[in-house]
Amino acid sequence: MSRIERVFARGGPVFIGxxxxxxxxxxRSFFAATAMIDAxxxxxxxxxxxxxxVADGPVIERAHHRALRAGTRPVDVFLLLRRLRxxxxxxxxxxxxxxxxxxxxxxxxxxxxAAAAGADGLLIVDLPVEESEEVAPxxxxxxxxxxxxIAPTTSPERQHAIxxxxxxxxxxxxxxxxxxxxxxxxxxLAGLVGAVREKTDLPLAVGFGVSRPEHVRTVLDAGADGVxxxxxxxxxxxxxxxxxxxxxxxxxxxxxxxxxxFSSSSRT
Amino acid sequence: xxxxxxGIYGGQYVPETLMSALIELEETYTRVRDDPDxxxxxxxxxxxxxxxxxxxxxxxxxxxxxxxxxxLKREDLLHGGAHKLNNTLGQGLxxxxxxxxxLIAETGAGQHGVATAIAxxxxxLPVEVYMGEVDTRRQALNVFRMELLGARVIPVTSGTRTLKxxxxxxxxxWVANLRDTHYLLGSCVGPHPFPRIxxxxxxxxxxxxxxxxxxxEGSLPDMIVACVGGGSNAIGMFYxxxxxxxxxLVGVEAGGEGPESCRHGxxxxxxxxxxxxxxxxxxxxxDDGQTLETHSIAAGLDHPAVGPxxxxxxxxxxxxxxxxxDTEALQAFRCLSRTEGIIPALESAHAVAFALRAAxxxxxxxILVINLSGRGDKDVVEVAKHHGGLG
Numbered sequence: 321m322s323r324i325e326r327v328f329a330r331g332g333p334v335f336i337g338x339x340x341x342x343x344x345x346x347x348r349s350f351f352a353a354t355a356m357i358d359a360x361x362x363x364x365x366x367x368x369x370x371x372x373x374v375a376d377g378p379v380i381e382r383a384h385h386r387a388l389r390a391g392t393r394p395v396d397v398f399l400l401l402r403r404l405r406x407x408x409x410x411x412x413x414x415x416x417x418x419x420x421x422x423x424x425x426x427x428x429x430x431x432x433x434a435a436a437a438g439a440d441g442l443l444i445v446d447l448p449v450e451e452s453e454e455v456a457p458x459x460x461x462x463x464x465x466x467x468x469x470i471a472p473t474t475s476p477e478r479q480h481a482i483x484x485x486x487x488x489x490x491x492x493x494x495x496x497x498x499x500x501x502x503x504x505x506x507x508x509l510a511g512l513v514g515a516v517r518e519k520t521d522l523p524l525a526v527g528f529g530v531s532r533p534e535h536v537r538t539v540l541d542a543g544a545d546g547v548x549x550x551x552x553x554x555x556x557x558x559x560x561x562x563x564x565x566x567x568x569x570x571x572x573x574x575x576x577x578x579x580x581x582f583s584s585s586s587r588t
Numbered sequence: 589x590x591x592x593x594x595g596i597y598g599g600q601y602v603p604e605t606l607m608s609a610l611i612e613l614e615e616t617y618t619r620v621r622d623d624p625d626x627x628x629x630x631x632x633x634x635x636x637x638x639x640x641x642x643x644x645x646x647x648x649x650x651x652x653x654x655x656x657x658x659x660l661k662r663e664d665l666l667h668g669g670a671h672k673l674n675n676t677l678g679q680g681l682x683x684x685x686x687x688x689x690x691l692i693a694e695t696g697a698g699q700h701g702v703a704t705a706i707a708x709x710x711x712x713l714p715v716e717v718y719m720g721e722v723d724t725r726r727q728a729l730n731v732f733r734m735e736l737l738g739a740r741v742i743p744v745t746s747g748t749r750t751l752k753x754x755x756x757x758x759x760x761x762w763v764a765n766l767r768d769t770h771y772l773l774g775s776c777v778g779p780h781p782f783p784r785i786x787x788x789x790x791x792x793x794x795x796x797x798x799x800x801x802x803x804x805e806g807s808l809p810d811m812i813v814a815c816v817g818g819g820s821n822a823i824g825m826f827y828x829x830x831x832x833x834x835x836x837l838v839g840v841e842a843g844g845e846g847p848e849s850c851r852h853g854x855x856x857x858x859x860x861x862x863x864x865x866x867x868x869x870x871x872x873x874x875d876d877g878q879t880l881e882t883h884s885i886a887a888g889l890d891h892p893a894v895g896p897x898x899x900x901x902x903x904x905x906x907x908x909x910x911x912x913x914d915t916e917a918l919q920a921f922r923c924l925s926r927t928e929g930i931i932p933a934l935e936s937a938h939a940v941a942f943a944l945r946a947a948x949x950x951x952x953x954x955i956l957v958i959n960l961s962g963r964g965d966k967d968v969v970e971v972a973k974h975h976g977g978l979g
Contacts, residue, residue, distance in 0.1 A: 370877075370878065371747070371878040371879040372747070372752065372753075372756055372864070372865070372879055374602075374603070374756050374759045374760060374865070375603040375605075375763070377760070378746070381746060385746075385747070388878060393876050394876055419601055419863050420862045420863040420864060420873070420877040421876065421877045423862055423863050423868075423877065424862055424873065424875070424876060424877030425876070425877070445603055446601045446602055446603055446863070446866075447601060448600060448601075448602065448603075448604055448607050450599075450600050450607070451599055451600060451601060469603070469604040470604065471603075471604045471605035471607075471608075472605070473604075473605050473606075473607070473608035473609070473766065474604060474607070474608065475608065475611075478607065482604075493604065493605055496605055496763065496764055496765075496766065496767070497605075497760075497763055497764035498760045498763060498764065
């Protein structure tokens with residue numbers, strides 16, 4: 321059983337924290353990630369910084385640029401992954417990346433290095449199923465789950481095609497738009513979760529816009545198995561990056577508060 | 589060849605949420621391409637509204653100076669002052685067919701923004717244009733023109749604050765509003781089907797040129813030159829000639845401060861293969877795949893990537909890609925203004941600059957066509973700033 325399977329097999333909802341590797345630099349990035357683990361994150365999604373993150377809103381875009389300004393390179397991202405793997409041997413780690421980083425490094429080399437560094441899954445945000453044959457054999461060769469994305473705009477036919485290739489868990493995009501905190505999640509969320517649930521046995525996690533305890537509750541009540549929180553945590557890194565203890569406390573408080581949504585959900 | 593591919597290039601490297609909009613766009617395009625009603629409406633707008641066909645002007649003075657027969661394809665005389673309207677009228681009409689109620693666009697030099705604003709005004713669709721903050725300053729006249737035409741200009745302050753980040757911003761807007769918004773992409777770049785749609789709407793340039801030169805000279809040109817940023821005016825001019833092996837096709841990229849300076853926009857001549865803004869093509873990137881900053885005096889060429897069809901035509905050797913520096917473009921800007929009384933856009937001045945250099949390759953009867961993709965009124969203030977350095 322893989323780490324990803326194990327964490328979902330526990331039965332309770334899964335909290336996935338997102339952070340950009342090297343934001344605002346390598347040391348503080350490691351510190352923030354471990355703070356998230358200590359605060360109760362069940363899985364981490366680590367983004368490889370990229371100059372043109374078009375799927376991301378302003379908060380995460382700034383994090384990508386901070387990491388690049390600090391000189392973060394793919395080799396540093398793999399190093400961070402290794403350190404986190406040592407820190408939390410059982411915690412699933414998913415690498416989140418834009419495709420050009422993978423393409424430029426060489427698809428096989430990238431997957432091989434990611435696997436060696438301890439990555440359990442890889443999510444390529446701008447590689448739809450139409451283009452994914454370029455990476456499929458490499459993911460299989462190194463035993464890395466390819467985390468698939470399904471959006472509210474994905475047709476039922478494409479949902480089927482995407483799910484045929486998916487492994488690990490399925491990332492459901494809650495809304496039509498880029499990443500970033502929102503006041504409300506869209507009302508169609510339960511419908512999306514239900515429609516995908518009918519087509520797969522894989523666990524479902526919902527991300528984009530999830531930033532408040534009531535959102536977490538909404539996601540779980542919609543029938544999902546996990547939540548992915550990005551911008552709300554990345555914003556705390558931006559706000560408190562020069563004050564380590566304060567950052568640690570802010571991340572802890574945020575994750576504890578968001579996890580309150582778990583206990584008030586009808587699912588637990 | 590896979591759909592949406594040019595050799596290995598092209599594709600649809602976009603976030604999942606956008607796929608439905610690309611599929612809708614492709615279906616619409618397949619439908620309207622064979623729809624006589626669409627064709628006749630577009631044809632009306634192009635001829636009665638935009639001023640097609642544009643002249644193919646024989647340049648007596650320049651021909652004498654260069655020692656060959658020089659023609660200019662006068663896209664500068666198209667309504668709006670550049671070739672961009674060919675595409676914005678086509679895509680604007682498609683947006684109406686799709687029932688979209690809003691147009692968004694990116695712009696570098698402002699010409700595509702102006703052309704989208706014009707199309708939006710005449711077709712009754714509100715327009716919002718993303719423009720890098722740096723470009724809003726160096727192309728202030730076009731910002732005012734867009735606003736005059738009823739468009740809202742949104743300055744983009746992220747990243748390099750130029751065209752690349754304007755495209756990023758427009759893609760982010762689109763992904764959030766794709767049910768009622770059409771993203772009117774201005775060049776033959778981005779994910780399929782954009783490179784195909786833009787090439788087809790711009791091919792009117794080459795089709796007219798072919799007819800005009802055969803009427804005038806009884807033969808095809810020996811060489812055709814066009815500037816290449818994203819590459820839409822060039823692909824529109826070249827595409828109808830790709831099968832004519834005897835016609836030399838030359839795309840001229842922004843050499844900026846010189847090809848060795850690292851401050852240029854020459855993605856084909858100096859770049860490498862990668863995925864950027866939805867397609868696989870040549871781009872200016874570092875060893876890790878991060879996009880590099882670019883530079884050109886011409887805002888419309890100040891871009892790190894190029895359309896995928898150009899990438900294929902470079903590899904096959906069918907099109908030759910050259911560079912002209914800022915300094916050469918400024919000299920050409922002045923030269924054409926004085927010898928022919930035509931002020932070219934700084935982008936088009938790159939094509940003129942190469943033609944000035946390359947005329948030696950042709951004999952006295954050789955026919956050289958330069959695609960004058962736009963007029964230079966928008967650039968006069970910027971050029972005046974460099975005037976001291978012109979000599």
